Amino acid sequence: MDKKEIENRLRYKRTNMANMIFVSGATGNIGKEVVKQLIKKGIRVRAGVHSEQKAGILKKLGAEVALIDLNNIKSIQTALEGVAKAFSLFPLVPNLAELGANFVKAAKVAGVKHIVWSSGMGADSPQAITLGKWHRAAEKAVEASGIPYTIVRPSSFMQNYVNFAGHTIKNQNAFYFPQGDGKISLIDVRDIAVVVSILLSESGHEGKAYNLTGAEAISNYKVAEILSEVTGRSISYIDVPVDTARQSMKSMGMPDVIVEALLELSAIIKAGYTSAVSPVVEQITGKQPIAFRQFAKDHLQFFE
Numbered sequence: 001m002d003k004k005e006i007e008n009r010l011r012y013k014r015t016n017m018a019n020m021i022f023v024s025g026a027t028g029n030i031g032k033e034v035v036k037q038l039i040k041k042g043i044r045v046r047a048g049v050h051s052e053q054k055a056g057i058l059k060k061l062g063a064e065v066a067l068i069d070l071n072n073i074k075s076i077q078t079a080l081e082g083v084a085k086a087f088s089l090f091p092l093v094p095n096l097a098e099l100g101a102n103f104v105k106a107a108k109v110a111g112v113k114h115i116v117w118s119s120g121m122g123a124d125s126p127q128a129i130t131l132g133k134w135h136r137a138a139e140k141a142v143e144a145s146g147i148p149y150t151i152v153r154p155s156s157f158m159q160n161y162v163n164f165a166g167h168t169i170k171n172q173n174a175f176y177f178p179q180g181d182g183k184i185s186l187i188d189v190r191d192i193a194v195v196v197s198i199l200l201s202e203s204g205h206e207g208k209a210y211n212l213t214g215a216e217a218i219s220n221y222k223v224a225e226i227l228s229e230v231t232g233r234s235i236s237y238i239d240v241p242v243d244t245a246r247q248s249m250k251s252m253g254m255p256d257v258i259v260e261a262l263l264e265l266s267a268i269i270k271a272g273y274t275s276a277v278s279p280v281v282e283q284i285t286g287k288q289p290i291a292f293r294q295f296a297k298d299h300l301q302f303f304e
């Protein structure tokens with residue numbers, strides 16, 4: 001155990017953590033919103049942070065911060081010490097299942113009482129693509145753990161249009177995916193976070209797995225139409241050939257295995273397999289999921 005770990009342990013022990021909830025991936029899309037939701041509910045949050053320099057916003061929100069590396073079981077165990085419940089999120093990496101198994105091992109030692117486990121829609125399908133298989137292998141670790149769990153399987157995020165297409169929407173009035181006119185039941189990560197915060201603060205969801213989607217499935221042509229209306233400019237969706245998308249992702253430095261996994265996802269979008277709509281967000285939150293038009297209005301600054 002190094003000096004930093006010992007200091008962290010002592011610090012955690014000093015605080016009363018009866019209702020402390022741990023959030024992994026707390027600087028990412030979903031995690032950051034989960035932290036906001038839990039703090040809004042008055043719940044004490046320990047945010048699992050991979051890069052300390054990104055932790056500022058979480059501290060400002062009022063979260064306690066713990067440095068973790070999901071490859072390092074000890075670091076997870078230290079961060080989970082005294083924690084009642086946890087939200088687990090794993091980055092999109094080829095050893096995602098291993099990170100999941102690490103999290104479960106650490107949670108068992110730390111005595112975590114309930115884990116809300118973030119996965120991906122389609123992970124449970126017998127025809128799952130590579131990304132789904134990675135997530136399903138990780139899910140199996142928590143299912144076998146004996147720790148009460150609830151799995152959430154979100155569809156594609158609306159925020160992808162900011163993170164992966166915002167730059168070209170801004171600079172070229174266009175975005176590029178090899179997804180034909182396939183429809184996607186896009187979800188806003190803010191809805192995922194509201195659901196997760198409810199699952200973490202209410203009982204009755206143990207052992208369940210929920211698909212989380214928006215209220216409708218739309219194609220990228222419809223996304224372009226809405227973005228055009230909201231920005232007041234003409235935004236185009238360009239349905240690029242698979243090899244163009246491959247070269248583009250490789251030129252950004254993405255590892256080949258991730259590039260191919262994302263191309264598989266685009267292929268099933270194009271083939272029409274990502275249009276299923278789930279009623280769960282409304283059932284759990286009592287509110288209609290955020291529509292893409294609202295998402296676009298709320299994120300206008302990233303498109304202009």
Ligand SMILES: NC(=O)c1ccc[n+]([C@@H]2O[C@H](COP(=O)([O-])OP(=O)(O)OC[C@H]3O[C@@H](n4cnc5c(N)ncnc54)[C@H](OP(=O)(O)O)[C@@H]3O)[C@@H](O)[C@H]2O)c1
Nearest residue numbers: 025027028029030050051069070090091092120155156157
């Ligand atoms: N995008 C989609 O449309 C979509 C749809 C369904 C499911 N998913 C799934 O959702 C997950 C991604 O969620 P997201 O977009 O909210 O995440 P994200 O924004 O990509 O952030 C990933 C988080 O994990 C942290 N992280 C990375 N490596 C780590 C490590 N070794 N140890 C500890 N933390 C680490 C990152 O911190 P640093 O940045 O500091 O490294 C960051 O906080 C993936 O599992 C993906 O398959 C995505």
